[in-house]
Amino acid sequence: MTSPSHPVNFPASFDVLAQTYDQVFEDNPITARIRPIFWRSLLAHFKTGDHVLELNCGTGTDAIMLAENGVQVTAIDSSERMIAGAEEKAREKGVSQLIRFQQRSFEHLVTLGRMKFDGAFSNFGGLNCTSNIDPVLETLSGLLKPHASVVVCMINKFSLWEMVSFLLRGNLRSAFRRMRRQPTTVRLGSSTVEVCYYTPKEFIRILSPYFEIEHVYGLSILSPSPNSRSFVLRHSQLTARLLRLDETIRSRSPWHSLGDHFVIEARRKS
Numbered sequence: 001m002t003s004p005s006h007p008v009n010f011p012a013s014f015d016v017l018a019q020t021y022d023q024v025f026e027d028n029p030i031t032a033r034i035r036p037i038f039w040r041s042l043l044a045h046f047k048t049g050d051h052v053l054e055l056n057c058g059t060g061t062d063a064i065m066l067a068e069n070g071v072q073v074t075a076i077d078s079s080e081r082m083i084a085g086a087e088e089k090a091r092e093k094g095v096s097q098l099i100r101f102q103q104r105s106f107e108h109l110v111t112l113g114r115m116k117f118d119g120a121f122s123n124f125g126g127l128n129c130t131s132n133i134d135p136v137l138e139t140l141s142g143l144l145k146p147h148a149s150v151v152v153c154m155i156n157k158f159s160l161w162e163m164v165s166f167l168l169r170g171n172l173r174s175a176f177r178r179m180r181r182q183p184t185t186v187r188l189g190s191s192t193v194e195v196c197y198y199t200p201k202e203f204i205r206i207l208s209p210y211f212e213i214e215h216v217y218g219l220s221i222l223s224p225s226p227n228s229r230s231f232v233l234r235h236s237q238l239t240a241r242l243l244r245l246d247e248t249i250r251s252r253s254p255w256h257s258l259g260d261h262f263v264i265e266a267r268r269k270s
């Protein structure tokens with residue numbers, strides 16, 4: 001289902017990734033180092049007994065971690081195969097009773113009806129996959145209790161690491177690929193998705209009507225982005241040092257705006 005002004009990504013685009021997602025993405029040495037940083041934010045905001053909504057849950061890794069910490073999660077994703085993989089993983093981990101996985105687009109949040117969640121989150125750029133973000137955030141805010149926490153991890157429009165690494169290889173076109181007209185078409189295997197990139201400042205402006213911003217930080221600022229797998233394998237000690245450096249600068253200006261991804265912790269306005 002697409003419309004010329006607001007193309008909606010076909011769930012099938014991510015269906016093709018679902019089977020190998022955990023091998024390609026979860027076992028990526030950088031993803032493995034940055035996901036726990038996002039988890040610190042989740043665990044700082046959500047506690048045992050809370051019921052939170054996850055948008056674009058993928059194969060359910062974050063929902064499972066929260067369930068293991070006693071948090072109840074309604075986890076949605078538009079991809080049928082991602083949801084099937086997530087359900088299987090939750091069963092294997094013995095936490096199915098705390099997670100309700102649903103195949104549903106976050107563009108159809110309104111169909112969740114009158115539910116009121118204690119919080120919501122979205123990891124690894126799922127919310128970059130729509131060119132019509134405003135109604136998603138407006139509907140989301142209506143599904144949350146006053147002052148409920150929201151934690152989102154977005155793909156940054158300006159990734160220092162990616163830009164410098166493409167420029168050093170003389171690849172000018174790729175260095176600026178995220179800055180082209182939005183949405184940008186990104187290839188996913190044999191299909192494509194429409195992606196909108198934001199700087200933290202741009203995304204904060206979009207969130208502001210509904211949410212108070214509490215904290216912004218960057219991921220993969222001076223350390224390699226998840227796409228730089230071969231660099232990480234060749235330079236493991238340097239990577240470890242850069243990861244430690246990121247830890248000290250990630251919340252500081254201007255570094256918090258220069259990561260490959262950024263995380264925003266916010267609260268629903270009352």
Ligand SMILES: C[S@@+](CC[C@H](N)C(=O)[O-])C[C@H]1O[C@@H](n2cnc3c(N)ncnc32)[C@H](O)[C@@H]1O
Pocket residue numbers: 009011014015055056057058059060061062076077078079082104105106107122123124125126129130
């Ligand atoms: C990069 S993955 C991130 C998955 C997961 N959050 C993680 O941390 O591994 C992006 C996910 O967003 C989902 N997605 C994309 N557009 C969506 C939409 N409109 N509604 C719900 N999920 C969507 C995809 O199916 C995919 O599982």
